[in-house]
Amino acid sequence: MGSFLALCILLFLPMGCYSQACRSATPNPSVREDSRPGTIVTTLIIDEGHTADSDVRQFGVIGTNLVLAEEVDYEEQTIIVVTLICKKGSQTVLGETIFVQIINVNDNEPIFKETSYSFQILESLPVNSTFGSPIQAEDADGDTLYYELIAEDRDTADYFRLSSITYPLLVVNKTLDYDLHPHVRMNLTARDTELPGDNPSFTATTLIIIDIGDADDKPPFFQPCRVIGKKVCISDGYSTSVIRSEAITQPLQLIPGPLYAIDGDYGINDPIAYSIISGNGDNIFAIGVGNGNITMNKPVDSLGTILLQVMAYQTNDELKYSTTTVQIDVKEKNDFPPRFEKSNYPGTIPLNMATRSFVRDSSDQTRQLHVFAIDEDFPDGFNPAVTYIIENSNDFIILRDGYILTNAVFTSPRTAVFAVTATDSTSSESTSTTVTVEITNTLTTTTTTGPANSQTTTSITPGTGTTTIKTPSTGTTTSTTRGTGNKGEALDKYYTTTDMAILGATLGVVVAACLAGLAFLIYKQYGNTIRSKLQRGTGSNSGDSAGTTKQLINDAEYGGDMSASNPEFGIDVGITAVSSGDNLLSAAAVSTVLTTSAPTESPALEEADGESDSEDKKVKSILTKDLKEDGGYKSVWFREDAAPEVMVIEGVEHGEANDDYAEEELNNQQEDNDDDEDDEDELDPTFTTPNNDSNNSSIL
Structure with missing residues (x-):
């Protein structure tokens, strides 16, 4: 209303001022709010013998010009009324009133009321849903503001958008996921020009923090579990063993760990309950509803495997559940752990033997070195569940049946000492022994024949093909040199049981083929005679x-x-x-x-x-x-x-x-x-x- 009145004054009052001795030459003078003091606002018309002055501090009269005396602000005053003081000598006469319009200039930055704004929403909030109130900035210049939303994390850049470039209301732009991004941080910028390149252009920025709440949309997950995709975590089950005819009073110790499940909605973590849903026909086992501990009500009568199926469900929503299996192996009581017959097994092997060669027994080098752990729970001492491993050497490997092979080629003599551990996989009981392997230039074999003091010692030098035979009873020494291979290795070779089996099978096939050929030749040569003899005998009887x-x-x-x-x-x-x-x-x-x-x-x-x-x-x-x-x-x-x-x-x-x-x-x-x-x-x-x-x- 004040602006409208000022405009009317500017339009109509000047009509009666032309008779005044001091007046403005410009009907409606104006000045920019960013003009500096001394700027001429308008030219004055002063009658002869008269002088003029301004009655406000913002303006002054210099000569015949009305000038700006100090800075003005559009945001404070849009129109300043100036009355000219006109004098003729000592007599003051009525002067003209001038309405100076202040022109607004963009000289103020937009301002947000808060430095940051926080929101809490659920991940189940549908796409295109709006939340919160518009986050608007204020501009003293009254300019139209333009907004822009920028995410700090590129992965969440498309989670939200603004409803309009000039109306900053937040909108869900993409399905939210608490498990991936429970918190989103974004910057909201307000600009007083449409384009960033406009001059002058002022901006303001505030921080928006959006906390995404977990929605109750996932079942419980047994732990540990394998994550499949983004929403599923699968348990591989649990296992344990019990002794037949023995009831365990304590909870069963499961592998890989205790049976328990957690709410798949980690942010909610609703209480979980447990139950056995199958496999417990004789009611042998019981499970704690609140903790998942499995106990025994009575002993198991027969050997075998019992497979329990266990369910975990939310107490507030039984439709949200998951299942897993518990495999229980029923075994006989294990009274004796495995044990080695010897505390040390001596072996030997010549130089430059190929990998996967058997280590020979030092006491009888015609035999392969064999380590064996006895389990007295078995009548013959052999427990098929016992496995062997070499603890501290990579130069040798051990087979499941206890035979030791080389895993490297040895080029210089030395002594290798390593440990072998035998473990009963059913009871996890283990025992250890040491193996000492002498890597030598020669391979010595002692054979006892005849009297006890009559022994023949054979020494084989690999790489030279030299065999030395010593017989103490006769005092004779025989040395034989044989050819060597392409790499200087002796032609002597040890054959494994597999090699002998292959050789026997091959010879069997050859013998069968020879017999078949011989039978065919006999049939071709003497078949008619044999047939006639048989027919004659038949004819005589008939x-x-x-x-x-x-x-x-x-x-x-x-x-x-x-x-x-x-x-x-x-x-x-x-x-x-x-x-x-x-x-x-x-x-x-x-x-x-x-x-x-x-x-x-x-x-x-x-x-x-x-x-x-x-x-x-x-x-x-x-x-x-x-x-x-x-x-x-x-x-x-x-x-x-x-x-x-x-x-x-x-x-x-x-x-x-x-x-x-x-x-x-x-x-x-x-x-x-x-x-x-x-x-x-x-x-x-x-x-x-x-x-x-x-x-x-x-x-x-």
């Missing part, structure tokens, strides 16, 4: 004349011994009875066998024949492709292009059939043979038809 005849034919074709079934007489009695119903070929074969199969040594045959020629007494095949005309010889022969024909060569031997018809038939055939010799291909062989009325057993 009495089947056809089968026997087939066997006889096979024997004759492959050179078999036809007298094998009866060494004394050369005949098989199983083939003497041939019925008239048998085929012609079988009958001919039987008749031929009866006639010709007697051995040459038989006296009866010699007297009947009256001949001394050994060729005539040999057993001859009854199968042939050539027509035989030898006297007293019967045969079955075949033409290559015709059906088989049974021919009986003339002559009746001792023991043959005496049938007149058969004898006549033989004589006729003998006469025909003489005529047919010239053209054997024109023969038309036919089978001889037996006489059904004859009572003879032979058809020939």
Whole structure:
């Protein structure tokens, strides 16, 4: 209202002042608030003979000019009223009243009321939610202020924003996470110009601290646990062991530590309760609801493993829970710890042996050095749960069964001493011993043979291939030098049980292959003979004349011994009875066998024949492709292009059939043979038809 009144005065009052002797030449003079004293505000019109002066201290009259006498401030006065004191001699006359407007200049910085502002919010506050009141600064110049929010930590730069560049209300810009950033610090800057480059431009800054509270959105976590992602922590479970038939009164000692869980919302830390939800069918175990300690209600009767499933939950919200497992191994009582048989195990190894070479036993270098811890809880002293480790040396390694191997190549003689610890993994009981390994130039082996004082000492010098054998009983020393390898190592080598197993398996495969090849060769060479022997034995027992005849034919074709079934007489009695119903070929074969199969040594045959020629007494095949005309010889022969024909060569031997018809038939055939010799291909062989009325057993 004051400004409006001053404006009206400036607009309307000057109209009546032109008659005054002292007046302003400018109707509405003004001056910047940042003008320095002496600055001319306006020019005055002073009548002749008059003088002028100002009635306020801020302005003065110098000559005919109204000048600024001292600094002015727009923020204090926007218009200053100046009345001119006009005099003519000693008489004061009315002077003009001048309204000087003060022009505002940006010369003040914005100011925040507080140096810092704090807020507390929950991490569950939704995105785009606003909180708190606008944090505004004040500017004495009345300028419009522009705000900017800058985070001290780059990771939280996008957590919050301002609702407007000119209205500093805080807004959630991103999902908050108490576990990652429970506290956020930001700087809020106010500027009295829109652009930082404007001149003049003044700014003010204040600190904003936002404490993010933990929301109850996570279940309990068993400890220790493995963090998966950002919100989950998984327990790998717990384990322990108990003795069968023994009840433990104290809480079970679990591995990796006591069973307990904490609230996943660390900032809230609600109380946790525990319960066993499965695996406790016989109610053997109990758990403390408030502390998670597991105790036993009664002993366990059987060996094995019991797997308990345990749940931890918030007492104020049972829907927030997690589970884990407790593995309880039930074992027999362990009365004895493992112990070594010796307090020191001496070993030796020559120089330049390759890594993973067995250390030899000093007492018998043909054996590998073996350390062994006895456990008297086992009948044989062997506890499979005992493990061995070497405590203070990296030059050697030990196998699970107690054998020691090198882990380095030794190039100079020395003595290595290290400790070996045996631990029962079920009871955690352990014992230790020492191992002393002599690394020498030679490898000495002492062998006792014969009397107790007769020992042979063998010394092997690696790298030279020299072997020295000393026998005290005879006083002899033998030195042998063998070749060396590419690196100067002796050709002597120790073979492990694995090497011997591989060698044995290889030799077994080779022997099996040789036996298979030998069996194949025997089958190819003698298979038919063996098969014929087996078939003949079968045929003789069955009495089947056809089968026997087939066997006889096979024997004759492959050179078999036809007298094998009866060494004394050369005949098989199983083939003497041939019925008239048998085929012609079988009958001919039987008749031929009866006639010709007697051995040459038989006296009866010699007297009947009256001949001394050994060729005539040999057993001859009854199968042939050539027509035989030898006297007293019967045969079955075949033409290559015709059906088989049974021919009986003339002559009746001792023991043959005496049938007149058969004898006549033989004589006729003998006469025909003489005529047919010239053209054997024109023969038309036919089978001889037996006489059904004859009572003879032979058809020939």
